[in-house]
Amino acid sequence: MTQTSTTSSPASTQTIDWLQIPPATPSESARRKAEARQQILTKPPGALGRLETLAVRLAALQDKAQPAIDRVHVAVFAADHGVAVEGVSAFPQAVTCEMVRNFARGGAAICVITRQLGATLEVVNLGTVSDLEPLEGVKTYRLGAGTANFTREPAMTEHQLACALHAGRHAAERAQLMGAQLFIGGEMGIGNTTSATALECALLAMSPRDVAGPGPGLDAVGITRKVDVIRRGLELHCNHMTSPIEVLRRVGGFEIAALVGAYIACAQMGLPALVDGFIASAAALTAAKLCDGIENWLLFSHASAEPGHRRILSALGAHPLLDLGMRLGEGSGAATAVPLLRLACALHNEMATFAEAGVSEKIS
Amino acid sequence: MTQTSTTSSPASTQTIDWLQIPPATPSESARRKAEARQQILTKPPGALGRLETLAVRLAALQDKAQPAIDRVHVAVFAADHGVAVEGVSAFPQAVTCEMVRNFARGGAAICVITRQLGATLEVVNLGTVSDLEPLEGVKTYRLGAGTANFTREPAMTEHQLACALHAGRHAAERAQLMGAQLFIGGEMGIGNTTSATALECALLAMSPRDVAGPGPGLDAVGITRKVDVIRRGLELHCNHMTSPIEVLRRVGGFEIAALVGAYIACAQMGLPALVDGFIASAAALTAAKLCDGIENWLLFSHASAEPGHRRILSALGAHPLLDLGMRLGEGSGAATAVPLLRLACALHNEMATFAEAGVSEKIS
Numbered sequence: 111m112t113q114t115s116t117t118s119s120p121a122s123t124q125t126i127d128w129l130q131i132p133p134a135t136p137s138e139s140a141r142r143k144a145e146a147r148q149q150i151l152t153k154p155p156g157a158l159g160r161l162e163t164l165a166v167r168l169a170a171l172q173d174k175a176q177p178a179i180d181r182v183h184v185a186v187f188a189a190d191h192g193v194a195v196e197g198v199s200a201f202p203q204a205v206t207c208e209m210v211r212n213f214a215r216g217g218a219a220i221c222v223i224t225r226q227l228g229a230t231l232e233v234v235n236l237g238t239v240s241d242l243e244p245l246e247g248v249k250t251y252r253l254g255a256g257t258a259n260f261t262r263e264p265a266m267t268e269h270q271l272a273c274a275l276h277a278g279r280h281a282a283e284r285a286q287l288m289g290a291q292l293f294i295g296g297e298m299g300i301g302n303t304t305s306a307t308a309l310e311c312a313l314l315a316m317s318p319r320d321v322a323g324p325g326p327g328l329d330a331v332g333i334t335r336k337v338d339v340i341r342r343g344l345e346l347h348c349n350h351m352t353s354p355i356e357v358l359r360r361v362g363g364f365e366i367a368a369l370v371g372a373y374i375a376c377a378q379m380g381l382p383a384l385v386d387g388f389i390a391s392a393a394a395l396t397a398a399k400l401c402d403g404i405e406n407w408l409l410f411s412h413a414s415a416e417p418g419h420r421r422i423l424s425a426l427g428a429h430p431l432l433d434l435g436m437r438l439g440e441g442s443g444a445a446t447a448v449p450l451l452r453l454a455c456a457l458h459n460e461m462a463t464f465a466e467a468g469v470s471e472k473i474s
Numbered sequence: 475m476t477q478t479s480t481t482s483s484p485a486s487t488q489t490i491d492w493l494q495i496p497p498a499t500p501s502e503s504a505r506r507k508a509e510a511r512q513q514i515l516t517k518p519p520g521a522l523g524r525l526e527t528l529a530v531r532l533a534a535l536q537d538k539a540q541p542a543i544d545r546v547h548v549a550v551f552a553a554d555h556g557v558a559v560e561g562v563s564a565f566p567q568a569v570t571c572e573m574v575r576n577f578a579r580g581g582a583a584i585c586v587i588t589r590q591l592g593a594t595l596e597v598v599n600l601g602t603v604s605d606l607e608p609l610e611g612v613k614t615y616r617l618g619a620g621t622a623n624f625t626r627e628p629a630m631t632e633h634q635l636a637c638a639l640h641a642g643r644h645a646a647e648r649a650q651l652m653g654a655q656l657f658i659g660g661e662m663g664i665g666n667t668t669s670a671t672a673l674e675c676a677l678l679a680m681s682p683r684d685v686a687g688p689g690p691g692l693d694a695v696g697i698t699r700k701v702d703v704i705r706r707g708l709e710l711h712c713n714h715m716t717s718p719i720e721v722l723r724r725v726g727g728f729e730i731a732a733l734v735g736a737y738i739a740c741a742q743m744g745l746p747a748l749v750d751g752f753i754a755s756a757a758a759l760t761a762a763k764l765c766d767g768i769e770n771w772l773l774f775s776h777a778s779a780e781p782g783h784r785r786i787l788s789a790l791g792a793h794p795l796l797d798l799g800m801r802l803g804e805g806s807g808a809a810t811a812v813p814l815l816r817l818a819c820a821l822h823n824e825m826a827t828f829a830e831a832g833v834s835e836k837i838s
Contacts (some may be wrong), residue, residue, distance in 0.1 A: 152576050153583055154564070154690035159779060159799030161810070200518070200836050208833040212516050217826025219517055226820050326518035327836050415523060433797065434814075435523030446525070449813030450798075456590050462581025469572040472564050472691050 124272035126355065128279070129371075133403045134380030137173035144169030144177070144458065151461040152469045158457060160431065161450070164409075165458035168451065171382045171407065172291065176459045179451045182229035183285035184294040184441050185372065186213060186220055187278065189236040189364035190256030191301030192265065196339045198304040200327035203256075206300045207238045213298070213440075214245035220296055220440040227448050230288060234281055236274055236364035251277045253364050260308065260343040264360040271359045271367055278371030286379050292451065293383045295372045295390055296441025297365040303416060306392035308340045308361035310418050312351050313395055314425055318344070321418035323388075326437070354399035362396070369393035374400065377407035384451070386444040387414035387437065391422045398426060409451075412436055412443035488636035490719065492643070493735075497767045498744030501537035508533030508541070508822065515825040516833045522821060524795065525814065528773075529822035532815065535746045535771065536655065540823045543815045546593035547649035548658040548805050549736065550577060550584055551642065553600040553728035554620030555665030556629065560703045562668040564691035567620075570664045571602045577662070577804075578609035584660055584804040591812050594652060598645055600638055600728035615641045617728050624672065624707040628724040635723045635731055642735030650743050656815065657747040659736045659754055660805025661729040667780060670756035672704045672725035674782050676715050677759055678789055682708070685782035690801070718763035726760070733757035738764065741771035748815070750808040751778035751801065755786045762790060773815075776800055776807035 144166040149155055156162065168177035188210050194203045212218045213233045216225070224231040235242060237253040253273050257265035266274065278295070285293045299305075303325035311318050318340035322333055344351075347360040358367055370393045376383040377397075385394045385408050397404050405426065412432035413419060423430060431450050436443045464471050508530040513519055520526065532541035552574050558567045576582045577597045580589070588595040597612040603620045606612070617637050621629035630638065642659070649657045663669075667689035675682050682704035686697055708715075711724040722731055734757045740747040741761075749758045749772050761768050774792035777783060779801040787794060795814050800807045828835050 151583075152573070152581060153802050157690060157800065157802040158583065158806070159801065161798060161800065202834050202837060205834050208831065209516070212826055212831040212833055215826065215831065217516060217831045219515075219522065219821055219825055222821050222824045223817055225824075226817060326521060431798070434525060434795070436521065436525065437523065438517050438521040442522070446814065446817055449817075450810065453587055453590060453810055453813075457583055457586050460586045460589075461583055462576055462579065467572065467576040467579065467581045469576055470566050470569050473566060 124269065124276050126272050126275055129374055129400055131378045133377035133401060133407060136170035136406050140173045140175050141166055141170035143175035147175065147458065150463040152464055152467050154472065161454040161457055164451060164454040168382065168455060177455050179292050179448065179455055181290045182227060182292045182294065182448055183288055183290035184220060184224050184229055184231045184296060184445060185281035186233045186296035186298060186440055187236060187365035187368040188233060188238060188298040190239045191299055191305055191363050192257045192259035193261060193304050193339060194301035195259060196261060198336045198339050199300045199325060200332065201300055203239055203300045206298060207240050207242055209298050210235055210238060210242055210248060211245060214247050218440060219438055219442045220445060223442060223445040227445060229445065232281065234277055234368065236277055236368055257363055260361045261339055261346060265305065265362055266359045268359065270364065274364045274367035275371035278368035279375040282372045282375035282379065282381060286381050290381065293372065293376050293381050294386065294441045294444045295369045295383065296386055297369060297389045297439050299363055299365050302363050302365065302389050304336055304340060305361055305363040305366060306389045307418050308343050309357060309392045309396060310422055311340060311344055312357045312361060313354060313399060314421060316421065321421060323417040325416065354396055358396050366393050370397045373397040373408060374404060377401060377404040382407055382409060384409045384411050384444040384447060386411060386441045387439060388416040388419040389439055391419055395422050395426060411447035414443065488633065488640050490636050490639055493738055493764055495742045497741035497765060497771060500534040500770050504537045504539055505530055505534035507539035511539065511822065514827045516828055516831050518836065525818040525821055528815060528818040532746065532819060541819050543656050543812065543819055545654045546591060546656045546658065546812055547652055547654035548584060548588050548593055548595045548660060548809060549645035550597045550660035550662060550804055551600060551729035551732040552597060552602060552662040554603045555663055555669055555727050556621045556623035557625060557668050557703060558665035559623055560625060562700045562703050563664045563689060564696065565664055567603055567664045570662060571604050571606055573662050574599055574602060574606055574612060575609060578611050582804060583802055583806045584809060587806060587809040591809060593809065596645065598641055598732065600641055600732055621727050624725045625703055625710060629669065629726055630723045632723065634728065638728045638731035639735035642732035643739035646736045646739035646743065646745060650745050654745065657736065657740050657745050658750065658805045658808045659733045659747065660750055661733060661753045661803050663727055663729050666727050666730065666753050668700055668704060669725055669727045669730060670753045671782050672707050673721060673756045673760060674786055675704060675708055676721040676725060677718060677763060678785060680785065685785060687781040689780065718760055722760050730757050734761045737761040737772060738768060741765060741768040746771055746773060748773045748775050748808040748811060750805045751776060751803060752780040752783040753803055755783055759786050759790060775811035778807065
């Protein structure tokens with residue numbers, strides 16, 4: 111935990127014009143140098159598989175022929191969801207607040223993993239149902255006591271949406287200022303698989319029945335109820351969801367919007383972001399609809415057990431590194447993949463070349 | 475590198491009777507305790523996917539409710555293959571010797587990964603075509619100038635096979651003496667995908683045409699030649715391959731036999747072994763045919779790009795952790811998976827429980 115608790119009032123003049131800033135451009139020259147280096151390392155070309163393509167991609171993103179992922183910053187965005195009152199989660203809504211405290215005390219999964227990685231971790235509370243006492247490592251942007259219930263009204267006002275996007279942008283900027291070479295966004299919010307599924311359905315023209323899943327533990331009856339809740343929400347808003355940003359405002363969540371803002375800001379600043387599971391990927395999908403070229407800056411970490419995830423990954427042309435049946439959120443899947451990025455860089459930078467080692471190359 | 479160079483003459487009285495020693499039994503009590511702990515950590519049950527089942531399995535193997543994978547020992551077994559003269563590799567046979575030197579100087583992929591992991595690494599040269607000068611970190615058991623060409627005669631004599639199995643056993647015993655909590659066996663030997671494919675065909679009654687692959691870089695013509703070489707070898711030996719040990723002697727390799735010996739010794743001593751890719755899995759398959767119950771002690775790290783690998787994994791009921799298109803050998807895929815085992819242990823040991831964190835459990 112690197113941040114002490116602060117409370118920021120959202121400025122009343124927040125706009126979303128900054129979303130239009132184009133993303134940075136990866137370095138073709140660094141990519142070519144890195145590709146050339148991979149061909150002369152003491153291994154059959156291609157034999158390290160995705161560890162090779164990862165190193166080359168990171169070289170292009172960092173504009174360095176020899177990339178590094180030493181400094182990693184994780185921001186976990188927390189918020190409550192009005193739609194939770196519809197009974198769409200296997201856990202009580204109080205868990206969002208309880209987990210923010212657990213993050214602050216270092217007991218949550220993402221805390222354990224970031225300690226193992228030597229990564230920095232901050233938590234951004236965008237609006238839990240209850241106010242929380244000041245907590246070490248938790249920044250507070252209180253946009254409301256959770257979003258509104260999207261089966262009755264838009265989840266967010268335009269102002270709340272703009273502030274949530276800004277909160278994500280600020281987290282990405284803090285990561286950049288701290289010298290992070292990789293940004294990971296996590297989320298915590300009871301009910302947020304319902305919001306993410308609604309986003310997916312609206313953005314990919316899917317039916318809730320085809321993509322809604324158990325989230326952290328619904329049974330079949332619960333999933334049927336969740337499908338109905340999402341269907342009602344999509345029906346209520348369907349005539350108004352004419353743009354990705356309006357879809358996000360009407361059925362998204364504060365923490366999901368913050369992830370969208372963070373991913374777009376990362377791409378604009380040229381900071382690679384490692385995307386977590388289902389919720390984070392729904393945010394990445396939204397960001398991709400808002401910002402052409404953002405995909406260059408998004409690395410996908412793992413395939414979640416949540417059924418809607420694979421369709422989003424497919425829509426984004428993403429092939430995540432891990433498939434371990436994880437479905438926790440918090441950024442935990444992305445953080446679990448960080449050692450692979452580090453090994454990819456170490457192999458790329460430290461292996462001997464054929465010439466250095468006096469090893470014969472392939473018979474032509 | 476932790477070992478200095480030594481040359482051991484194989485004792486003339488080596489037997490393989492020790493293969494009959496039964497494997498150790500994992501602790502059901504530690505498994506149950508670990509399973510119970512996973513249910514009370516602050517996450518939805520099962521939400522960490524395979525990181526949960528891994529931690530529980532390691533608890534059973536280490537007989538500790540809170541397992542750890544801090545100390546990892548990697549032994550890379552190197553040897554040449556007589557069958558290489560048949561033109562079955564995209565690389566010249568000299569590469570085996572050259573790579574042993576590269577291991578000793580720290581320039582190979584496995585050297586980079588073990589440094590990153592803080593793991594210990596030793597190289598065991600069982601018989602390269604040329605004698606090598608003494609090299610730091612390389613132990614030498616010279617069983618011959620490579621195996622014999624299995625298209626003409628058995629790859630190994632009974633004595634060579636016994637010595638190779640012993641060499642693997644000794645590496646596992648050194649790992650145990652050093653306090654390793656995990657053993658990884660790697661291999662290096664030009665031509666060894668041909669031997670491993672022949673083993674697979676003989677042990678699983680497969681056709682070479684269905685499983686032979688490019689190894690480190692054969693083209694289609696080369697693969698056709700490799701299929702023919704394996705077919706000729708299997709035809710020559712088919713009436714004599716009446717037991718797994720005889721299959722190993724006739725078409726295996728020194729380094730493959732060492733891996734077999736190491737895996738069996740690990741299981742007997744109760745030391746978990748993390749199996750690398752295609753060659754290592756062919757050794758694991760052979761070990762499983764020789765030693766009932768060994769599967770308990772073998773963890774599978776990654777799915778290799780070599781096509782024959784998936785059939786072996788399927789025969790062993792194994793579901794590897796990673797699928798990154800790696801096909802290098804040296805133990806590199808297994809070593810790449812070590813951070814996942816470490817994260818699984820850290821999460822299991824360090825996450826707060828619901829009671830400790832005051833977090834509500836699932837609505838029943």
